[in-house]
Amino acid sequence: MSPRTIIEPFRIHSVEPLRMTTEAERRAAIAAAGYNLFSLRSDDVLIDLLTDSGTGAMSSEQWAGIQRGDEAYAGSPSWYRFEAAVKALFPLDHVIPTHQGRAAEKILMTAIGGPGKKVPNNTHFDTTRANVEATGAEAVDLVIREGLDPALEHPFKGNMDLDRLEAFLGRHAVDVPAVFVTITNNSGGGQPVSLENLRGVRSLCDRFGVPLFLDACRFAENAWFIRERESGQAGREVADIVRDIAALADGMTMSAKKDGLANIGGWLAVRDDELAARCRNLLILTEGFPTYGGLAGRDLDAIAQGLSEVVQHDYLRYRVRSTAYLGDGLHRAGVPVMRPVGGHAVYIDARALLPHVPPLAYPGQAVAVALYEAGGIRACEIGTVMFGLHPDGSETPAALDLVRLAIPRRTYTQSHIDYVIEVCSEVAERSGHLRGYRITDAPPALRHFTARFEPLAD
Numbered sequence: 415m416s417p418r419t420i421i422e423p424f425r426i427h428s429v430e431p432l433r434m435t436t437e438a439e440r441r442a443a444i445a446a447a448g449y450n451l452f453s454l455r456s457d458d459v460l461i462d463l464l465t466d467s468g469t470g471a472m473s474s475e476q477w478a479g480i481q482r483g484d485e486a487y488a489g490s491p492s493w494y495r496f497e498a499a500v501k502a503l504f505p506l507d508h509v510i511p512t513h514q515g516r517a518a519e520k521i522l523m524t525a526i527g528g529p530g531k532k533v534p535n536n537t538h539f540d541t542t543r544a545n546v547e548a549t550g551a552e553a554v555d556l557v558i559r560e561g562l563d564p565a566l567e568h569p570f571k572g573n574m575d576l577d578r579l580e581a582f583l584g585r586h587a588v589d590v591p592a593v594f595v596t597i598t599n600n601s602g603g604g605q606p607v608s609l610e611n612l613r614g615v616r617s618l619c620d621r622f623g624v625p626l627f628l629d630a631c632r633f634a635e636n637a638w639f640i641r642e643r644e645s646g647q648a649g650r651e652v653a654d655i656v657r658d659i660a661a662l663a664d665g666m667t668m669s670a671k672k673d674g675l676a677n678i679g680g681w682l683a684v685r686d687d688e689l690a691a692r693c694r695n696l697l698i699l700t701e702g703f704p705t706y707g708g709l710a711g712r713d714l715d716a717i718a719q720g721l722s723e724v725v726q727h728d729y730l731r732y733r734v735r736s737t738a739y740l741g742d743g744l745h746r747a748g749v750p751v752m753r754p755v756g757g758h759a760v761y762i763d764a765r766a767l768l769p770h771v772p773p774l775a776y777p778g779q780a781v782a783v784a785l786y787e788a789g790g791i792r793a794c795e796i797g798t799v800m801f802g803l804h805p806d807g808s809e810t811p812a813a814l815d816l817v818r819l820a821i822p823r824r825t826y827t828q829s830h831i832d833y834v835i836e837v838c839s840e841v842a843e844r845s846g847h848l849r850g851y852r853i854t855d856a857p858p859a860l861r862h863f864t865a866r867f868e869p870l871a872d
């Protein structure tokens with residue numbers, strides 16, 4: 415028999431109770447939070463799909479790694495296990511541990527960014543964009559056009575637009591310190607990038623003499639999609655596909671809170687000796703000694719073990735299938751979702767669901783608040799709140815107004831997800847009554863984390 419049901423490839427070893435709340439309690443909680451989901455107490459959330467970052471469940475072997483962790487300041491065995499696990503997948507000469515992905519971005523951009531520089535990417539993630547712009551450089555998104563059409567089916571919607579990249583490098587190569595490719599393309603819907611496309615980016619980088627960096631947070635999910643969807647890749651070991659990807663890159667930034675299967679951690683890795691030396695000096699200023707970065711030895715061990723688990727096929731089959739289960743359920747219920755479903759999250763197309771709410775009234779925020787009020791589900795706006803504000807203070811609609819339901823790894827069961835489908839369907843049925851929001855208070859950058867909102871009057 416070859417069963418059709420794909421089961422969770424683990425059983426539960428310790429449990430965390432969920433706290434039930436009433437709709438009245440949730441309405442009061444979100445109003446007090448200024449209608450910002452980041453400002454809620456997580457105790458007031460039933461199903462927390464705010465992010466898949468650092469929120470997953472660790473395995474018993476990872477917890478054993480936590481016990482094994484060696485806290486020597488310099489040269490700990492935990493560091494050597496971590497470095498070996500990273501290099502087994504990404505054989506880059508210099509691995510520089512950081513407390514999370516953005517610390518790696520900050521260090522790298524401080525070293526290579528600056529006014530007048532331009533950094534192309536398929537789509538910059540929010541912290542990546544902010545770290546590019548914080549140095550005075552410009553962050554440019556060059557994803558293929560198909561990647562901007564939420565309803566369109568395409569196997570690799572995260573691909574870089576090679577024609578536009580070629581034209582861009584033709585004009586600006588001297589000002590480009592690196593080309594970035596984000597795998598999977600988080601802000602573009604968790605969509606994968608094909609190996610063929612990465613090879614195309616590599617050959618353009620070679621032609622114009624520009625290094626290629628990976629924002630590799632979900633490298634294992636991306637490699638699984640390559641195995642599933644790219645011709646000639648079926649049946650390969652995911653770890654080998656990852657090594658093929660790594661062979662194309664001059665460096666990478668990584669958040670171990672994603673495909674490191676850990677609660678904290680990250681790294682920067684580069685081939686270039688001189689760049690590595692500059693980055694290590696910055697690391698010592700802000701993160702710590704080069705054999706621990708901002709991490710405890712126990713965290714390094716948890717990540718090392720996580721990297722061996724994340725490329726296992728049973729895990730990835732379950733991971734990608736269970737995310738698609740949510741997306742397909744919403745699609746069937748008539749909720750407009752980004753197609754095809756990505757690896758770590760399902761994205762509701764809030765602009766399509768709320769055509770009566772203009773982008774500058776934040777339809778994504780309206781949907782996210784409604785999901786919380788109706789069912790205690792915490793999602794994340796990925797749209798005009800997150801990307802609409804520019805460094806010069808002007809505001810324009812983002813390319814898309816999405817609401818991301820990110821799935822923490824190995825954390826929720828199928829009945830939790832059935833509940834999420836039910837709540838989203840209920841909110842979609844009365845979407846015509848949802849109103850937009852206005853921002854009453856916001857910081858000058860990364861405003862989505864701390865802005866306060868007010869519902870617009872009818």
Ligand SMILES: *Cc1c(COP(=O)(O)O)cnc(C)c1O
Nearest residue numbers: 514515516539541600629631669
């Ligand atoms: C999460 C993420 C980052 C930043 O990593 P943190 O660990 O949250 O600092 C960068 N790029 C992408 C694509 C991400 O998903």
